[in-house]
Amino acid sequence: MVDIWSPKTKFRIWYEIEAHACDAQAKLGVIPQANADAVWTAKDVEFDVAKIDAIEAVTKHDVIAFLTHLSDIIGGDVARFVHQGMTSSDVLDTTLNVQLTRAADILIADIEALLAALKRRALEHKDTVRIGRSHGIHAEPVTMGLTFARFYAEMDRNLARMRTARDEIATGAISGAVGTFANIDPAVEEHVCAQLGLKPEPISTQVIPRDRHAAFFATLGVVASSIENIAIEIRHMQRTEVLEAEEFFSKGQKGSSAMPHKRNPVLTENLTGLARIVRMAVVPAMENVALWHERDISHSSVERAIGPDATITLDFALARLTGVIDKLVIYPDNMIANMNKFRGLVHSQRVLLALTQKGVSREDSYRLVQRNAMRVWEQGADFLTELKADPEVTAAMSIEEIEDKFDLGYHTKHVDTIFARVFGA
Numbered sequence: 001m002v003d004i005w006s007p008k009t010k011f012r013i014w015y016e017i018e019a020h021a022c023d024a025q026a027k028l029g030v031i032p033q034a035n036a037d038a039v040w041t042a043k044d045v046e047f048d049v050a051k052i053d054a055i056e057a058v059t060k061h062d063v064i065a066f067l068t069h070l071s072d073i074i075g076g077d078v079a080r081f082v083h084q085g086m087t088s089s090d091v092l093d094t095t096l097n098v099q100l101t102r103a104a105d106i107l108i109a110d111i112e113a114l115l116a117a118l119k120r121r122a123l124e125h126k127d128t129v130r131i132g133r134s135h136g137i138h139a140e141p142v143t144m145g146l147t148f149a150r151f152y153a154e155m156d157r158n159l160a161r162m163r164t165a166r167d168e169i170a171t172g173a174i175s176g177a178v179g180t181f182a183n184i185d186p187a188v189e190e191h192v193c194a195q196l197g198l199k200p201e202p203i204s205t206q207v208i209p210r211d212r213h214a215a216f217f218a219t220l221g222v223v224a225s226s227i228e229n230i231a232i233e234i235r236h237m238q239r240t241e242v243l244e245a246e247e248f249f250s251k252g253q254k255g256s257s258a259m260p261h262k263r264n265p266v267l268t269e270n271l272t273g274l275a276r277i278v279r280m281a282v283v284p285a286m287e288n289v290a291l292w293h294e295r296d297i298s299h300s301s302v303e304r305a306i307g308p309d310a311t312i313t314l315d316f317a318l319a320r321l322t323g324v325i326d327k328l329v330i331y332p333d334n335m336i337a338n339m340n341k342f343r344g345l346v347h348s349q350r351v352l353l354a355l356t357q358k359g360v361s362r363e364d365s366y367r368l369v370q371r372n373a374m375r376v377w378e379q380g381a382d383f384l385t386e387l388k389a390d391p392e393v394t395a396a397m398s399i400e401e402i403e404d405k406f407d408l409g410y411h412t413k414h415v416d417t418i419f420a421r422v423f424g425a
Contacts, residue, residue, distance in 0.1 A: 001315040002100050005204055005308035011047040012068055013095045017192055020083050021174060024191035025184075026189070031081040038078040063088040087177045087182030089295060093208040094172035096303060098196055100216060103311040104166035111159045111223070115152060117325040120422060122148035126415060130244055131346060135199035140341040140346050141339060141411040144245075144330060145264035149422045150329060151230050156422075158223045165219040168212050172196060173204035178294040205294040212286075213303070216287035220310050224278035227317050231268035234324065244335045248327035257348070267324050274317040281306035344383035345376050350405040351387060358396040368392055 003009055019039045026036035047069060056065035071079035083091075126145035131138050172191035175181050181189075186200070193200045198315050201208050237245040247267050249255075255262030284306055288299035341347060348369050355365035372386040372393070387402050394402070 001106050001312045002308075004099050004106075005312070007049045007052075008047070010095060010099070011049070011052065011066060012353070013098050013196075014063070014091050015042065015047070015070065016196065017091050017094055017174070018067075018070070018086075019193045020195045021084070021086060021188050022081060024188040025081070026261060026282045027191075028185055028187060030185070031084060035078050035081045035347060039074055039082060042070065042073045047073075061088075063091055085176050085188075086174060087206055088121050089207050090174045090176065092300070093204075094174065094192070094196070094198070096213075096307065097169050097171055097198060097208065099212075099307065100311070101166055101170045101197070103315075104162060104169065104216075106315055107220075107223070107311065107318065108159065108162050108166065110315055111155060111162060114318055114322045114325065115155055115159065117322050118148050118152040118155060119329065121325055122152055122419070122423075125330060126330075126419060127412065128330065128332050128335065129339070129412060130332075131339040138339070138342060138346060140349065141408060143412055143415055144332075144335065146415060146418060147233065148325075149419060151226075151233075153422050154226050154229065158219075158226055161219045161222060165216045169216045170198050171208060171212065172198035173201040173208050175201075175204050175206070177206060179204040179206045207291065207295045207299075210288040210291065210299055213299075214285045214289050215394075217281045217306060217310060220314050221279040221282040224275040224314060224317065227321050228272050228275035230321060230325075230416055231271040234268045234328065235272070238263075238268075242334075242338060244338065245328055245330050247324055248329055265318060271321055271324075273311050274320075276311045278310050278317070281310040285401055287375055300314040342383075343376055343381070344406055346411075347371075347383070347406045348373055350410065351393075351402065354401065354405055355393070360396050 016054045019042075020037075022031060022036040022039045025031045026033040047066075051340045052062075052065050052069045055068050058060050059065050059068070067079070067083055070082065074082075122145045124145070125148065126143060128144040129141050130144050130147070132140050132142035168277070172189065172193040173179070174184060174192050175186075176184045189200050234245060234247070236242060238247065246263065247265050253264075254260075284302045288302055291299060352362075352365050352369045355368065356362050367386075368390065372381075372383060372390055375381040376383045377388050384403065384406055388399055
């Protein structure tokens with residue numbers, strides 16, 4: 001990913017755009033074929049970044065600096081036909097989209113690797129029961145497999161978004177000043193784009209419309225937020241009071257400079273921070289959409305920063321999260337122990353619904369169940385014991401019927417159905 005954004009790669013793409021454009025111009029009879037062929041004599045040359053920078057220090061124009069350097073390599077007579085009818089944005093914008101497309105390919109592969117890890121762990125823990133929480137408070141039983149599965153489904157949506165973002169950003173423009181093709185034939189654009197794996201931009205105003213880039217970086221932001229969503233769950237599970245899972249702690253690893261006992265969720269905390277860096281690119285990308293008239297360059301400085309920063313950071317974050325999921329240590333016994341801390345309260349809804357089925361009003365059913373539940377909260381009582389000792393409850397339900405509502409398997413009976421929806425049959 002870093003290589004995509006290196007000056008060496010950038011100048012190589014610039015060169016290929018110019019050389020392919022010369023081929024198309026020669027085919028149209030605009031320039032001599034021999035001159036177009038001569039441009040390709042530089043195809044194995046490694047462009048001197050320092051020399052280009054030195055020229056730019058004088059010209060204050062990056063594309064002109066590159067063209068000057070290219071002219072020195074292939075010869076001035078040949079170079080007079082390079083950049084024929086083109087403007088700088090033809091090179092800059094098309095190159096940026098090539099880079100973003102290549103970056104998208106890496107990110108797509110990253111997401112696919114993460115999906116494989118999530119699916120493996122979901123199947124491994126499909127029936128590993130743990131407590132579901134809402135507002136951070138015990139709710140009803142779920143399974144660890146369902147937790148992994150919902151993260152898989154979210155990342156699968158992100159994979160689709162990333163593919164859409166790649167398709168939308170894969171356009172190029174070789175349309176000349178203000179995008180009218182006045183000095184260059186549209187066939188040149190078609191040829192260059194075909195050679196670079198892009199589609200011609202339907203209408204460019206010297207620059208490729210930045211709504212495409214806004215959508216691209218917004219997608220990166222959504223993927224980053226999903227990474228944080230997973231990281232936050234793991235950080236919660238690793239809390240000492242919870243300890244249902246934890247990041248793999250390798251031999252010789254140290255958790256704290258002061259406290260030798262510490263095993264901290266440093267990787268997922270890091271991922272939370274990295275997600276913020278990626279999302280930081282979204283608003284500037286949105287603000288780049290509004291440019292003056294046919295073009296200005298207010299977007300340029302932004303993209304030179306957020307392009308590499310966001311894609312490199314997200315690439316790293318996805319790889320890191322995949323490693324965390326692969327090696328995540330799961331503690332099923334702790335999950336059961338946590339679920340039983342409040343002695344059966346997780347079955348309160350089943351009792352509530354059963355009472356309504358027996359003819360008790362919902363209001364009275366709720367009152368009866370909550371009355372007994374509060375004794376568990378406040379006095380450490382056992383929920384099932386309290387219900388069986390409540391004459392108003394036993395007036396509606398037999399002891400056997402009450403006990404039946406404490407079957408844990410009831411809560412996991414549709415896990416296979418959910419898995420089939422997420423992973424297929």
